[in-house]
Amino acid sequence: MSALVFHDLTVGYGGGAPVIDGLGLEVAEGSVVALLGANGAGKTTLLRALAGLEPARSGRVLLGGRDLTRMSTEDRVRSGLSLVPEGRSVVVELTVDENLRLGGLWRHRARARKAAVEEMYALFPPLDRRRHAAGHTLSGGERQMLALARALLARPEVLLLDEPSLGLAPQATAQLLGVLRATAARTGLTVLLAEQNVTGALSVARRGVVLALGAVVADRPAADLAADPALRHAYLGF
Amino acid sequence: MDRFVFLFSAGLARGAVLALFALSLVIVWRAARVVNFAQAAMAAAAVYAAFAVTAATGSYWAGLLTGLASGALLGAAVERGLMRRLPAHAPLPGIIVAIGLVMVLQAGLAIAFGPEHRPMHPPFSERPFIIGGVPVLSPYDLFTLVAAAAVMGGLALLFGRTSLGLQLRAAAFAPETSRLLGVRVPRMVTLGWALAVATAALAALLLVPTELGLNPHAADLLFVNAFAVAVIGGLDSPAGALLAGIGVGLLVSLVTGYASAAAAPLAVLALLTLVLLVRPGGVFSAKEARTA
Amino acid sequence: MKTPLRALLVTAIAIGATFGLDPFRNYQLATAAACFAAVAGLTVLVGLTGQLSLGHAVLMAAGGYGFAFAATAVEAPWPLALLAGLAAAAAVSGLLGLLLGMAAARLRGPYLAGLTLALVIALPSAASTLPLGGDQGARAPFFAVPEGLSALIAVEQWHAWLAVAIAALAVTPLVMLRSGRAGLRMRAVLDDETAARLSGVDPGLVKAGAFWISAIPAGLGGAVLAVATQQVTPGGYGLAFSLLLVVAAVVGGLGSIGGAAIGSVLVVVLPWAVDELVALAPSDFGQRLDGNLAVLLFGAGLVAMTLAWPGGAARLLDRLRAARPSRFATPSTTTER
Numbered sequence: 058m059s060a061l062v063f064h065d066l067t068v069g070y071g072g073g074a075p076v077i078d079g080l081g082l083e084v085a086e087g088s089v090v091a092l093l094g095a096n097g098a099g100k101t102t103l104l105r106a107l108a109g110l111e112p113a114r115s116g117r118v119l120l121g122g123r124d125l126t127r128m129s130t131e132d133r134v135r136s137g138l139s140l141v142p143e144g145r146s147v148v149v150e151l152t153v154d155e156n157l158r159l160g161g162l163w164r165h166r167a168r169a170r171k172a173a174v175e176e177m178y179a180l181f182p183p184l185d186r187r188r189h190a191a192g193h194t195l196s197g198g199e200r201q202m203l204a205l206a207r208a209l210l211a212r213p214e215v216l217l218l219d220e221p222s223l224g225l226a227p228q229a230t231a232q233l234l235g236v237l238r239a240t241a242a243r244t245g246l247t248v249l250l251a252e253q254n255v256t257g258a259l260s261v262a263r264r265g266v267v268l269a270l271g272a273v274v275a276d277r278p279a280a281d282l283a284a285d286p287a288l289r290h291a292y293l294g295f
Numbered sequence: 296m297d298r299f300v301f302l303f304s305a306g307l308a309r310g311a312v313l314a315l316f317a318l319s320l321v322i323v324w325r326a327a328r329v330v331n332f333a334q335a336a337m338a339a340a341a342v343y344a345a346f347a348v349t350a351a352t353g354s355y356w357a358g359l360l361t362g363l364a365s366g367a368l369l370g371a372a373v374e375r376g377l378m379r380r381l382p383a384h385a386p387l388p389g390i391i392v393a394i395g396l397v398m399v400l401q402a403g404l405a406i407a408f409g410p411e412h413r414p415m416h417p418p419f420s421e422r423p424f425i426i427g428g429v430p431v432l433s434p435y436d437l438f439t440l441v442a443a444a445a446v447m448g449g450l451a452l453l454f455g456r457t458s459l460g461l462q463l464r465a466a467a468f469a470p471e472t473s474r475l476l477g478v479r480v481p482r483m484v485t486l487g488w489a490l491a492v493a494t495a496a497l498a499a500l501l502l503v504p505t506e507l508g509l510n511p512h513a514a515d516l517l518f519v520n521a522f523a524v525a526v527i528g529g530l531d532s533p534a535g536a537l538l539a540g541i542g543v544g545l546l547v548s549l550v551t552g553y554a555s556a557a558a559a560p561l562a563v564l565a566l567l568t569l570v571l572l573v574r575p576g577g578v579f580s581a582k583e584a585r586t587a
Numbered sequence: 588m589k590t591p592l593r594a595l596l597v598t599a600i601a602i603g604a605t606f607g608l609d610p611f612r613n614y615q616l617a618t619a620a621a622c623f624a625a626v627a628g629l630t631v632l633v634g635l636t637g638q639l640s641l642g643h644a645v646l647m648a649a650g651g652y653g654f655a656f657a658a659t660a661v662e663a664p665w666p667l668a669l670l671a672g673l674a675a676a677a678a679v680s681g682l683l684g685l686l687l688g689m690a691a692a693r694l695r696g697p698y699l700a701g702l703t704l705a706l707v708i709a710l711p712s713a714a715s716t717l718p719l720g721g722d723q724g725a726r727a728p729f730f731a732v733p734e735g736l737s738a739l740i741a742v743e744q745w746h747a748w749l750a751v752a753i754a755a756l757a758v759t760p761l762v763m764l765r766s767g768r769a770g771l772r773m774r775a776v777l778d779d780e781t782a783a784r785l786s787g788v789d790p791g792l793v794k795a796g797a798f799w800i801s802a803i804p805a806g807l808g809g810a811v812l813a814v815a816t817q818q819v820t821p822g823g824y825g826l827a828f829s830l831l832l833v834v835a836a837v838v839g840g841l842g843s844i845g846g847a848a849i850g851s852v853l854v855v856v857l858p859w860a861v862d863e864l865v866a867l868a869p870s871d872f873g874q875r876l877d878g879n880l881a882v883l884l885f886g887a888g889l890v891a892m893t894l895a896w897p898g899g900a901a902r903l904l905d906r907l908r909a910a911r912p913s914r915f916a917t918p919s920t921t922t923e924r
Contacts, residue, residue, distance in 0.1 A: 108475065134477040142475065150468040151461075159465050162458050163477040211477065330697035332704070380894055390639055390700050391837055391893045394830055398886025402879040409875055515826065519708045522701045557716050560709040567705055568690060575693055 059119075060086040060247040061107075061138070061215045066116030068099075068106040075114065076102045077271040084215070084249055086121075089241050091262035091279060092251040099271040100251040101143055104217045107249075108140035109133045121214060135163055137214035143223060147200045149193035153184055156192060160207030177206040180236060198229035205233065209240060215247045222254040230254065234261045259283045297429045302552040303545065304423075308436035310544020311443035312502050316514075316521035317528065317536040318447060319495035324530045325467040326487025327378065329386065332393035334495045335518030336400035337373065339511055341366035341496035343404055346415060346509055355418040362500050363493045370492030374485045404511040412508035421505065439501045446497060447537060450490070454533075463487060516560065520547065523567040590766070594759040601751045610743035615855055617743075617750035617815040621647070622851035624757040624808030626835040627844050628801035631765055634842020635773040636797045638691050642703030643805050644829035645710050646680045650806025651819035652719060653679030655727035658813075665730055669814075672727075673753065676810035677803050684802020688795035707829045714821035724820030727813035750811045757807035762844055764800060773797050827882065834885045837892060857881055 064081035077099045084090050092100050105111045107118055109130040118125045118133075125133050134140075148156055157177060161170045178185035181202045187195065195203065201221055208216055218237070222230040238261040241248050252258035259265055265282040267275040275288055282288060316334075323331045331337075345362030349355055373396065381388045419438050423430040432440075454460035465473045466483035474480050498521075499514045506513065524543045528535025543563060550562045601620075605613055629643045640646075658672030687706075691699050715721040731737075732745040740748075764770060772793045775783040780790045813819050835854045839846025858881035865876040 110471065110474075130474040131477050131479050134475060140475050142472070146469075146472045146475070148465050148469040148472055151465060155461055155465075158458070159461055159473070159478065160476050162462060207476065330701060332697075332700065377890065377894065385637075386697055387633070387637065387639055388893050390697065391833070392890050394641070394833060395886040395889030395893065398830060398834075398882050398889065400886075402881075402883035402886065405879045406875045406883070410879075512826075516708060519701075519705045523705060526698065526701065555716070557712040560705075560712040561716055564705050564709045567702060571690055571694055571698060571702060575698060 059083040060088075060121055061249065062119040063107065064117060066103070066106060066118070067114040068102055068111050069114060070111075075271065077106065080116075080268075080272065082266060082273065082276075084247055086247055087241070087245040088264060089238065089248040089250060089262045091255075091258035091265040092249055092268065093255055093258065093265055093282075094268035096253070097270075098268040100268055101219055102271075103268070104140055104219050104249070104251055105142070107217060108138065110140075134211070134213075137212075138217070139208045139211060139213035139215070140217040141204045141208045141219065141221065143219040146204045147192040147195065149191065152189050152191055153195070153203060154188045156203055157184075157207055157210060160210040164211045173210050173212075177210055180209075180240070181206050197224050198226065198233075201225060201229070201233060205237070209246075212244075213246070215249065218248060218250045220251060220253060222252060222257055230257055234258075237261060255289075256283070298552065299549075301423070301430050302548045304431045305436065306545035306548030307541065308432065308439045308544075309548055310541035311440050312498050312540075313517070313521055313524050313544045313547075314537045314540020315443045315446060315501070316495055316498035316517055317524035317540050318450065318533055319491040319498065320521060320525040321528075321530060321533055321536050322450075322487055322491035322494065324525070326463065326484050326491070327374070327467075329378065329389040329393075330522070330525075330530070331488075331491070332390055332518075333373070333396040333400065334492065335499075335514035336397040336404075336511070337369050337492050338366065338495040338499035338514045338517075339509075340369060340400050340404060341492070342415075342499045342503055342509060342513065343408060345496075345500055346413060349415075355416075359497075359500060362496045366496030367489040367493040370488040370490070371485050373492075374488035378488070379481070379484075401511040408511075410511070412510045412513075414508045415504045417504035435504070442497070442501060446494060447533075450494070451533065459486075519560070520563055523563050523570075526567060527570045590763050591759060594755050594762070598751055598755040602748055605740075605744045605747045605751075608744075608747075610741050613741075613743040613747040614815060615859065616747045617811060619852045619855040620747070620750035620754040621808040621811035621815065622832065622835060622855060623848050624754045624811065625805040626832055626839070626847040626851050627758045627761055628804035628808075629832055630836040630839060630841055630843060630847045630850075631761055632797055632801035633836060634840075635765065635770060635777060636794055637777045638794060638798065639700045639833075640687070640703045640798070640801070641700050641826075641829055641833065642687070642706040643801075643832045644824040644826075645703075645706050646684055646802045646805035647809035647812065648710060648819065648821065648824035649683045650676035650680040650809030651727070651813040651824075652725055652809075653677075653806065654810035654813045655725040655819050658728050659726070665733075668728060669730065669749070672813075673756075673807060673810055676806045676813075680806020680809065681799060681803045684805075685795065685799045687802070688798030691798045692791035692795040704826075707824075707826050710824060711821045719821075722821065724818055724823075727817050727819060729817050730814060746815050749814055753807055753811050753814075757804035758844065761800065761804055765844075769793075769796070769800070831885065834889055837889055854885070857884070 061084040066077055066080045067075045068077045069075035080103065092103070094100055102111060106113050109125070109128060113126070116126070120136055120138050123136060125136060125138065128136065148159070151159065154174070157174045158170060161173050165173050178188070183199055184202055184206060187199065192200070205218070205221065221233055225233070234257055237248065240246060250258055250262060259279040259282060262279045265275070265277060265279045266273055267282070267288065275282065320330060320334060323329060323334070341362045344365040345358035348361040349358030352358070377392055377396065378389060381392060417435045419434040421433045421435045423433040454464060462473070462478045463483050463486065465476070466478055466480040467487065470480045499517060502517055503509050503513050520543060524539045525536055527543065528537070528539035543566070546562060546566065547559045550559045605616065608616060625643050625647050629640060633639050653675040654672040657675030658668045661668045661671040663671070687703065690702060694702065711722070713719065714724065719725060730746070730749065732740060732742050736745065772783070772788050775786070775788050776790045776793045783790055809819070812823070831854045835850030836847060838853060839848070839850030858878070861881040861884065862877055865873050865880055868876060
């Protein structure tokens with residue numbers, strides 16, 4: 058059973074050539090898929106289009122068989138498709154606690170929400186220590202943790218993650234990806250993980266998809282990708 | 296000294312109304328990052344609705360509720376019908392549309408109700424209490440203060456303590472991130488407008504009985520003074536609106552009492568210019584406003 | 588064709604046209620010329636620097652008062668009195684414009700609009716607090732038709748000539764400035780203040796200068812009105828009039844001088860035409876419509892145009908969009924493409 062399916066997806070900005078042209082992919086339930094590719098390959102655009110932030114010129118997006126194509130971003134989120142965007146998506150004017158609560162407002166009633174927030178504090182101890190700190194005082198790693206925790210709080214079926222390692226120290230990246238892998242294994246969460254940090258991404262993913270110029274150029278088990286020097290040289294730059 | 300006490304207490308009531316109207320500007324600013332230049336005309340329209348209902352039923356309170364409700368409806372309608380359709384990148388189109396709306400509303404009200412001043416009767420006496428031989432607040436001033444304090448307290452609770460308030464704040468600060476968390480941002484913006492215009496309508500409703508009477512332009516000066524208050528307090532800061540509102544209310548009252556009524560707008564203009572030149576972000580705002 | 592030549596040609600055509608108009612139409616032409624001078628200043632300000640002033644009526648009033656006092660004080664043949672009045676009008680409005688411009692240099696968008704709005708609202712107070720004659724305002728001298736012409740034209744036509752000439756005098760330098768280096772600097776600041784600063788243009792100076800440049804034609808427009816009506820009252824330069832100037836600038840297309848001319852004629856003629864129509868309505872209702880219907884139509888037009896037509900505000904928008912990140916952008920939206 059596929060958790061997330063999209064096909065024939067075309068996205069572009071303004072009247073220019075499409076950034077993504079007729080892209081299609083199926084992501085199996087409970088799998089972690091790494092979305093790889095150089096800068097400009099279209100990873101961010103793809104994730105934003107899936108979340109409904111960029112209008113698609115054509116194509117359909119299905120989540121667990123339901124058609125999300127015509128839904129707004131809010132409704133896609135409420136259907137179970139969450140995106141943690143690239144960079145610092147924390148609401149800096151709110152505290153850590155408020156950011157977390159905001160993530161679960163539509164999902165949980167008051168008491169369950171409290172429990173879910175505590176669960177996230179247990180999962181990310183650094184956040185627990187900074188509950189009442191304003192968002193703008195957090196470090197980059199703490200912000201990325203908060204963004205991930207906030208998304209997990211809503212118990213999505215499919216989580217789209219855009220460059221969680223961007224600007225983080227290697228240790229923080231490892232910790233974050235570790236939590237992600239553990240959570241996915243424990244809850245059966247489906248993850249589509251866009252990364253420039255290829256080694257890190259392939260270490261948590263089972264399958265890797267390589268994008269170049271808005272099209273899929275490789276789609277293989279993660280281990281094969283990591284072991285294929287030709288592909289690495291051609292598309293991933295190492 | 297007696298005169299000072301009287302002017303000071305009258306200034307408090309005036310300041311409460313100013314703070315309330317300034318707060319309404321702050322709410323729209325925080326929700327949609329626009330200064331609603333049509334707020335005075337919209338508030339005046341709501342007061343006309345209140346006036347009509349009071350005249351028909353004889354009840355001030357029915358009129359008050361009508362005024363609040365029609366203010367909220369008008370705010371929501373203007374946001375949905377006009378402001379939402381504007382590109383969100385520059386302040387200019389929003390200001391121009393608001394100006395057009397001012398012209399439509401004020402001319403429309405003058406056509407519907409006539410241009411003359413309609414007297415509105417306050418629900419409480421305007422004769423001041425005499426304490427120790429000194430006239431201080433009137434019962435109506437007291438009502439104004441209590442009503443303004445209640446509404447401001449209510450709004451503070453709403454924004455600070457409820458889930459709805461959390462969503463309103465998040466939607467204002469970070470619309471895209473909020474949408475990614477399932478917050479219905481467009482609905483929050485509409486709600487912000489509705490709350491703001493209802494608040495503005497209340498301020499105008501409290502003010503009009505103490506002035507010449509109801510007229511399409513009845514809230515124009517209130518808007519200008521409240522704009523000054525909002526800028527002095529910092530457009531992002533509700534607490535700033537409260538403090539600056541009281542301050543400007545006292546200033547207006549004292550200048551009116553000791554100099555002349557005509558000098559008051561000049562004093563406010565001078566204060567506004569000074570603050571804009573020295574601290575464009577506002578005196579009470581902790582940080583720089585995001586964009587202007 | 589060079590700008591001065593073109594200006595001369597347009598002026599000559601306008602003066603020739605006065606022979607085809609009756610006295611009332613000539614009076615309207617003078618009023619439209621006054622508005623044109625002010626709107627031209629406003630439209631250059633908004634269109635080229637993105638600063639919206641709701642207070643150009645006050646700049647006109649400043650010019651009007653300056654003209655009235657100076658032209659009355661000068662005991663000299665009429666051409667000298669007229670010139671003295673015009674010089675004073677330019678000086679007074681220019682000074683006020685410079686003060687506002689210094690504020691404008693630090694402000695943008697809603698702040699400047701609010702400040703200029705406060706200025707308009709405070710005008711009646713200023714008129715009664717300062718020695719400006721209160722609500723009655725100031726009287727401006729009457730310029731009679733010169734001897735040689737009195738057989739040929741009526742006084743309204745003469746005033747229309749003066750109005751057209753003064754407007755031409757006010758607008759021509761504006762056009763030349765706009766198409767020259769100053770205009771280039773203004774556009775640079777509108778496009779991207781930081782980039783402008785990096786290439787050696789001081790945005791603050793340009794904005795203040797633009798306000799100053801825009802204030803002088805407005806003041807001369809006020810002088811024209813003083814010539815045509817022989818008085819300056821605060822009531823004549825209220826919020827309604829100030830908003831009409833904004834309407835004229837927007838209707839004509841922000842930044843366009845030709846559009847300013849069309850817009851000015853529209854805001855003078857349309858209210859009059861509407862009121863003529865309204866006079867046909869039953870008296871009580873007609874009285875309410877009088878003056879208000881035109882304002883309502885203008886307001887609706889302003890809203891509709893800004894919503895629907897991308898020409899005026901939107902052309903500006905495109906530049907702004909290129910210059911600044913979107914209002915709804917969170918820091919997270921740096922998009923990989």
